[in-house]
Amino acid sequence: xxxxxxxxxxxxxxxxxxxxxxxxxxxxxxxxxxxxxxxxxxxxxxxxxxxxxxxxxxxxxxxxxxxxxxxxxxxxxxxxxxxxxxxxxxxxxxxxxxxxxxxxxxxxxxxxxxxxxxxxxxxxxxxxxxxxxxxxxxxxxxxxxxxxxxxxxxxxxxxxxxxxxxxxxxxxxxxxxxxxxxxxxxxxxxxxxxxxxxxxxxxxxxxxxxxxxxxxxxxxxxxxxxxxxxxxxxxxxxxxxxxxxxxxxxxxxxxxxxxxxxxxxxxxxxxxxxxxxxxxxxxxxxxxxxxxxxxxxxxxxxxxxxxxxxxxxxxxxxxxxxxxxxxxxxxxxxxxxxxxxxxxxxxxxxxxxxxxxxxxxxxxxxxxxxxxxxxxxxxxxxxxxxxxxxxxxxxxxxxxxxxxxxxxxxxxxxxxxxxxxxxxxxxxxxxxxxxxxxxxxxxxxxxxxxxxxxxxxxxxxxxxxxxxxxxxxxxxxxxxxxxxxxxxxxxxxxxxxxxxxxxxxxxxxxxxxxxxxxxxxxxxxxxxxxxxxxxxxxxxxxxxxxxxxxxxxxxxxxxxxxxxxx
Amino acid sequence: xxxxxxxxxxxxxxxxxxxxxxxxxxxxxxxxxxxxxxxxxxxxxxxxxxxxxxxxxxxxxxxxxxxxxxxxxxxxxxxxxxxxxxxxxxxxxxxxxxxxxxxxxxxxxxxxxxxxxxxxxxxxxxxxxxxxxxxxxxxxxxxxxxxxxxxxxxxxxxxxxxxxxxxxxxxxxxxxxxxxxxxxxxxxxxxxxxxxxxxxxxxxxxxxxxxxxxxxxxxxxxxxxxxxxxxxxxxxxxxxxxxxxxxxxxxxxx
Ligand SMILES: Nc1ncnc2c1ncn2[C@@H]1O[C@H](COP(=O)(O)OP(=O)(O)OP(=O)(O)O)[C@@H](O)[C@H]1O
Ligand SMILES: [Mg+2]
Numbered sequence: 015x016x017x018x019x020x021x022x023x024x025x026x027x028x029x030x031x032x033x034x035x036x037x038x039x040x041x042x043x044x045x046x047x048x049x050x051x052x053x054x055x056x057x058x059x060x061x062x063x064x065x066x067x068x069x070x071x072x073x074x075x076x077x078x079x080x081x082x083x084x085x086x087x088x089x090x091x092x093x094x095x096x097x098x099x100x101x102x103x104x105x106x107x108x109x110x111x112x113x114x115x116x117x118x119x120x121x122x123x124x125x126x127x128x129x130x131x132x133x134x135x136x137x138x139x140x141x142x143x144x145x146x147x148x149x150x151x152x153x154x155x156x157x158x159x160x161x162x163x164x165x166x167x168x169x170x171x172x173x174x175x176x177x178x179x180x181x182x183x184x185x186x187x188x189x190x191x192x193x194x195x196x197x198x199x200x201x202x203x204x205x206x207x208x209x210x211x212x213x214x215x216x217x218x219x220x221x222x223x224x225x226x227x228x229x230x231x232x233x234x235x236x237x238x239x240x241x242x243x244x245x246x247x248x249x250x251x252x253x254x255x256x257x258x259x260x261x262x263x264x265x266x267x268x269x270x271x272x273x274x275x276x277x278x279x280x281x282x283x284x285x286x287x288x289x290x291x292x293x294x295x296x297x298x299x300x301x302x303x304x305x306x307x308x309x310x311x312x313x314x315x316x317x318x319x320x321x322x323x324x325x326x327x328x329x330x331x332x333x334x335x336x337x338x339x340x341x342x343x344x345x346x347x348x349x350x351x352x353x354x355x356x357x358x359x360x361x362x363x364x365x366x367x368x369x370x371x372x373x374x375x376x377x378x379x380x381x382x383x384x385x386x387x388x389x390x391x392x393x394x395x396x397x398x399x400x401x402x403x404x405x406x407x408x409x410x411x412x413x414x415x416x417x418x419x420x421x422x423x424x425x426x427x428x429x430x431x432x433x434x435x436x437x438x439x440x441x442x443x444x445x446x447x448x449x450x451x452x453x454x455x456x457x458x459x460x461x462x463x464x465x466x467x468x469x470x471x472x473x474x475x476x477x478x479x480x481x482x483x484x485x486x487x488x489x490x491x492x493x494x495x496x497x498x499x500x501x502x503x504x505x506x507x508x509x510x511x512x513x514x515x516x517x518x519x520x521x522x523x524x525x526x527x528x529x530x531x532x533x534x535x536x537x538x539x540x541x542x543x544x545x546x547x548x549x550x551x552x553x554x555x556x557x558x559x560x561x562x563x564x565x566x567x568x569x570x571x572x573x574x575x576x577x578x579x580x
Numbered sequence: 581x582x583x584x585x586x587x588x589x590x591x592x593x594x595x596x597x598x599x600x601x602x603x604x605x606x607x608x609x610x611x612x613x614x615x616x617x618x619x620x621x622x623x624x625x626x627x628x629x630x631x632x633x634x635x636x637x638x639x640x641x642x643x644x645x646x647x648x649x650x651x652x653x654x655x656x657x658x659x660x661x662x663x664x665x666x667x668x669x670x671x672x673x674x675x676x677x678x679x680x681x682x683x684x685x686x687x688x689x690x691x692x693x694x695x696x697x698x699x700x701x702x703x704x705x706x707x708x709x710x711x712x713x714x715x716x717x718x719x720x721x722x723x724x725x726x727x728x729x730x731x732x733x734x735x736x737x738x739x740x741x742x743x744x745x746x747x748x749x750x751x752x753x754x755x756x757x758x759x760x761x762x763x764x765x766x767x768x769x770x771x772x773x774x775x776x777x778x779x780x781x782x783x784x785x786x787x788x789x790x791x792x793x794x795x796x797x798x799x800x801x802x803x804x805x806x807x808x809x810x811x812x813x814x815x816x817x818x819x820x821x822x823x824x825x826x827x828x829x830x831x832x833x834x
C-alpha cells in the first residue's frame with residue numbers, strides 16, 4: 015500500500031503536469047499528436063538555448079572572478095539570485111496554490127490533516143521550481159565544476175543535494191509569511207482586497223529587507239582598504255555577498271568545498287535550515303491553514319435591499335458590447351487576488367528599481383556619469399526610446415495579454431462562447447482591457463523615471479506613444495495566441511496566468527523582439543543617424559507588428575474563436 | 581421578431597458529433613424541428629447525447645456533419661446572428677463569481693444591446709418574480725446553486741429571445757420557483773416563441789411539453805406529441821415513463 019501522503023502528492027503532480035490528460039489525448043487517442051511533440055520539442059530547444067546562455071555567462075563570470083581570487087562567487091551569485099527570485103515571486107505563488115485551488119473543496123472533506131494537504135501542495139511547488147532551476151542553476155554548477163579543481167563524485171553529489179534543497183528555504187519562508195497573512199485576512203470582511211494588499215506588502219517587505227541588507231555592506235570611505243583585505247583572502251567576497259542571506263553561503267561552500275569537512279559542515283547547515291524552516295511551516299500550517307481556507311469560502315453579502323431605480327439609473331446605463339466586455343474583464347481581473355498579485359507585480363517592481371537607481375544616482379560618481387549621459391546630444395531621443403521599451407517590458411512580463419481566455423477556465427468560458435460575440439469582438443475586448451490595465455500600471459514607474467531623467471515633454475509624448483503602440487501590438491498578438499490555444503483546464507489560477515505556456519511564449523517573444531529592435535537602434539546610433547531616425551524606424555516596425563496583428567485577428571479571429579470547444 | 585415564413589425556430593438536419601479522439605458518435609445524424617409556440621422536451625438516458633446536442637445548438641461545439649438553423653440563421657456560418665435569437669442556460673451554470681448579480685445582468689444586456697429602459701423593466705420583473713431582488717448587488721460567489729440558476733435564467737431571458745434553450749433547468753429550483761418557471765415557459769411560447777429543454781423529470785415533460793424527442797446513444801429514437809408517442813407503442817394509456825423505459829432498454833436486455 016502506498017502511503018496516503020505519497021499518493022496524495024502523486025495525484026497532485028499528475029494534475030499539475032497534466033500527465034494522465036496528456037497521455038490520454040496525445041498517446042491513446044493520438045489526436046493533435048504533432049502539436050504535443052512540437053510543444054515538447056520547442057520547450058526543450060528553448061531551455062537548451064537559455065541554459066547555454068547561462069553557461070556562457072557563468073564561464074565569463076568565473077574568469078573575471080578568478081582574477082581576484084573569488085571563483086566561488088560564481089556559485090553564490092547564481093544561488094543568491096535564484097533564492098531571491100523564488101522568495102519574491104513565492105508569496106503570490108504560495109497564496110495561489112494553497113488558498114485558491116479548485117480542488118480544495120474536494121480535499122478538505124477528506125480525512126487528511128491540514129499539514130498533509132499543505133505538504134502535497136508544497137511538493138508540487140517544489141517540482142515546478144525545479145524545472146526553472148534546471149535551466150538556470152544547473153549550467154552554473156556545470157560551469158564551476160568544469161573550471162574549478164573539484165573531485166567529480168563528491169562535487170556532483172553535493173551539487174545535486176543543494177539543487178534539490180535550494181527552493182525549500184525560500185518557499186518555506188514565503189509559505190510561513192503567507193499562512194500568517196491569510197489567517198489575519200480571514201478575520202476580516204474584505205478578504206480579496208486585503209489579500210492583494212497583504213501579498214504586495216509581503217513582497218515589498220522581502221525586497222526591502224534585501225535592499226537594507228545590501229546597504230549594510232562596508233561604508234564608502236573604507237572601500238579601498240576593504241577591497242584590499244578581500245583580495246588577500248580567497249573567496250572572502252562570498253561571505254560578504256552571502257550576508258544578505260546566509261544559507262546562500264552554506265550552499266556555496268557545500269558545493270565548492272565538496273569533499274572537505276568544511277563542505278560537509280556547510281551542507282549540514284544548509285539542509286538543517288531547510289528542514290527547520292519546512293518543519294516550522296508545517297507546524298504553523300497545520301494550525302492555521304484550514305481556518306484561512308474556510309474563511310475564504312465565505313463571500314461577503316450585504317443584501318443592500320431593493321432595486322429602486324425605476325428611472326434607469328444605478329448601473330442601468332447602456333454600454334457598447336466592446337466597452338462592456340472590457341470593463342467586465344478589468345473588474346474580474348482586479349477582484350481576483352491571484353491575478354492581481356501575479357500580473358501587477360512588475361508594475362511595482364519596475365518603479366522600485368528606478369527608485370534604487372535614483373538612490374544610487376545620489377552617489378557623486380554615479381551622478382557624474384548621469385550628468386555626462388544627460389548632456390549627450392541624443393539623450394532625449396534615447397530617453398523616449400527607453401520609455402517605449404519600459405511599456406513593452408511591462409506588457410511582456412505581466413502575463414496579462416497572454417492569458418485572457420485561459421483565465422476564464424473550463425468553468426466560465428461557456429459564457430462568452432455562447433454569447434452573440436464574434437471572435438474579433440471577444441479578442442478586442444480582452445486586448446482593450448489588458449492595454450488599459452498595463453497603461454495604468456505603467457504610470458508609477460513612468461513618474462519615477464521622469465523625475466530622474468527630466469525628459470522634455472515632447473520626448474515624453476513620443477516615448478509614451480511609441481510605448482503604447484508597442485504594448486498594443488503585443489496585446490493583440492498575445493490575445494490571438496491565447497485564443498488559438500487557451501489553457502482552460504487548471505486547478506489553481508496561478509497556472510492560468512503565470513505557469514501558462516502562453517505567458518512563457520509571450521515573454522520570450524517579447525524579449526527577443528525588444529532585443530532585436532534595441533540592437534537595430536544601437537546600430538543606427540553607431541552609424542551616426544539622428545535620434546529621430548531611430549524613432550521613426552522603430553515606430554514603423556511597431557506599426558507593422560500592430561497592423562499585421564489586427565489584420566490576422568480580422569481574418570482568423572472568428573475561426574479561432576469557434577475552435578475553442580469545451 | 582420571428583421571421584415570417586419560417587416554419588420552425590430551430591431545425592437540426594442530420595447533425596453528428598464525435599468528440600475529438602472519441603471512438604463512438606456522441607450524436608448520430610440527428611434531425612428535428614422546433615416550431616413557434618412550442619415547448620419541446622428532450623429526453624434520454626445518461627450519456628445519450630442531450631448536452632452534446634444542446635452545446636452544438638448554442639455554438640459551444642462544432643458539429644461534424646449536418647446543419648443547425650436557428651430562426652433562419654446557420655449557427656456555424658453566422659453564429660452571432662443565430663446566438664442573438666437564443667437564450668441559453670447550461671446544466672451547471674458557473675457564472676463569474678467575482679461579479680455582482682447586477683453587473684452580470686448588465687453585461688448580458690450590453691452584449692444583446694438591450695436598451696436601458698427595457699432592461700430596467702425586465703430585470704425588475706424577472707428578479708422580483710424569482711425573489712432575487714435583495715441579493716442582486718451581492719457577489720455571485722455568495723449565491724446558492726438555485727440562486728445562480730435563477731440569475732442565469734434571468735440573464736438568458738433579458739432580450740426576450742425567440743428560442744430559449746435549457747439543459748436540465750429544473751434541477752436546482754425549489755417547488756415555487758419551478759412552478760413560476762414553468763408558467764414563464766408557457767407564456768414565452770404564447771408569444772409565438774419556442775422553448776427547447778432537456779430533462780429527466782418525465783412527469784414535467786409529459787404535462788408541459790407540446791412535443792418530446794427521445795434520444796438514445798446519439799440517435800433520435802422517437803419524436804412527436806404525447807399522442808403520437810403512444811401510438812408508437814400501440815397502447816393508449818401508457819405514461820411517458822413507460823414509453824421511455826420501453827424504448828431505451830439497455831442492449832443486454834434485448
Ligand atoms: N467533453 C467531452 N469529451 C469527450 N466525450 C464527451 C464529452 N462530453 C460528453 N462526452 C461523451 O458524449 C456522450 C454524450 O454525452 P452527453 O453529455 O451529451 O450526455 P447527456 O445526454 O447530456 O447525459 P446526462 O443525462 O448524464 O446529462 C457520452 O458518451 C459522453 O461520454
Ligand atoms: Mg447532460
